[in-house]
Amino acid sequence: MNNLEKKFLYVLSIIFSFRMFGVFMILPVLSNYGMSFNGANSFLIGISIGIYGVTQSIFQIPFGLLSDKYGRKNIIIIGFLLIIIGSFICGIFNNIWIIILGRAIQGMGAISSVIMALITDLTSEKNRIKSMAFIGSSFGITFALSIIFGPILAINFGIKSIFWITLFLSILSIFLILFIIPSSNKTNNKNIKTFKNAFTSIFNNKFIMYINLSIFFLHSILISNFIVFPFLISNAGCSLKNHWKVYFLSILISLLILSILFSFFKFNYSKNINKKLYFFISMLLISEIFLLFNSKNIYISYIGIQMFFLGFSALEVILPACISKIAPLKYKGTAMGIYSTSQFFGVAFGGLIGGLLFYNKNDFLVFLFLILIILIWIYITFSYKNNF
Structure with a gap:
């Protein structure tokens, strides 16, 4: 990878991280602190997350x-303006219904796939997998930091501080x-026929x-x-001001374990991918079983949370790297768009x-439902094994 490619990759990784930082900081705090909004209840908090x-x-x-038609930069800027x-x-505002409206407008800034497509445009084909792996790593770091700093900011400055950040x-991302x-200059699909070909492919x-x-x-499981x-x-007996410590320890251990796994056991995207998927999906299943039977025990809950973060972090790196490798080059923006759409359908669901x-x-009902979802996922993975 030459110096120019590295520069663009680093800057776009920062922009992508800025984009995701605000998304994830709100996750560990909205359930608790969002109850202070006028008219809030657990269901409306769920809607404010899902919308x-x-x-x-x-x-x-x-x-x-x-x-694909009008250029990545123009669409990315429009997306950030909607987020602003x-x-x-x-x-x-402090009314839960207006918060839901604001969250809906934030979500309209749907530029994650466009940023990833721009990265593939600005890097050579031989460096594309490395670029996606780098984005995956920066995503993991961003997720970790946001989950840790979200509760810290909320406890010290209030939940509104996360929206202002x-x-x-x-704004900073737009300037970058x-x-x-x-x-x-790789905007290929310029008519309805090629749009149709992209979807068909x-x-x-x-x-x-x-x-x-x-x-x-x-x-779906994450949210x-x-x-x-x-x-x-x-x-389980942990005060609100100490929630970030639980997340910090869980994420730190997960990143250390994954670093060892990916360093000593070279990850090959085209070899035994089904076994890797089985392994990490099964880890999610075990985590939800631990959480289902936590019995308000901090140690059992922590084991479940730890296993969840480990499985989630691994799959969050593996899945987009697979898409980047196998998606048709000239339909990369569309492929990333469909991938990100599926991702955020999961957030909504x-x-x-x-x-x-x-x-x-x-x-109990939430964890039982998630166990059912993961069992369906494992069954589908088994059904698709001949397509890996």
């Missing part, structure tokens, strides 16, 4: 298609896009569709868990179902 995924899902594919508007609304980071990142690829389904399941985790940790099941603070 973000709904609008993300709606706009991911159109933004991917538009970026939504963050401003959430920062100003998201707004500031979005405008003045550092060049325009991509992607939807006919069974492995790509399996990966899209997998990221849907993964983020449903984070509706329950704050209450679970509190009920997990937020809505998790909030509904947890309406009466019944964590």
